[in-house]
Amino acid sequence: MPRTVQIRDLDDEVYAALSRRAAEAGTSVPELLRREATRLAARPTVSEWLARIHRQPSEVTADDIIEALDETRGSWPDDRR
Template sequence: MPKTVQIRDIDDDVYAALARRAAEEGISVPELLRREAARLASRPSVAEWLRRTGRRPSQISTADALSSLDDWRGQWPDARR
């Protein structure tokens, strides 16, 4: 049986963006939100995806990743000063 969902306190600019997007697709805002909710519900969460694929979150820090990329790419052209 279909359920009704009510969203309160949507900012005016957010609603305006939803209305523009719905108009571009030739549908109503509720239909746009219905489609997006169905799409969101059909996708696994990140935790579920990690569990399904057997992957684990990376233990590599952002600083280490950026350092490795810098080593691989070499010095930036404007870093010659």
């Protein structure tokens, strides 16, 4: 069942920016906000994202990364690591 959300006390500058973006997209402010809310709801929270990436261990080590960077940009001038 669709729900209605009301946002109160938006600054004039914020509403003007939303109006401009909606006009550029050829849509209304409510439709722009509906799309953005849908997109936001589909994204994982930071804690969900962190939990997800911790389940996928990487076989790449810090030494592998340093070696790849040295190959790309060359070693340090005094060869310190």
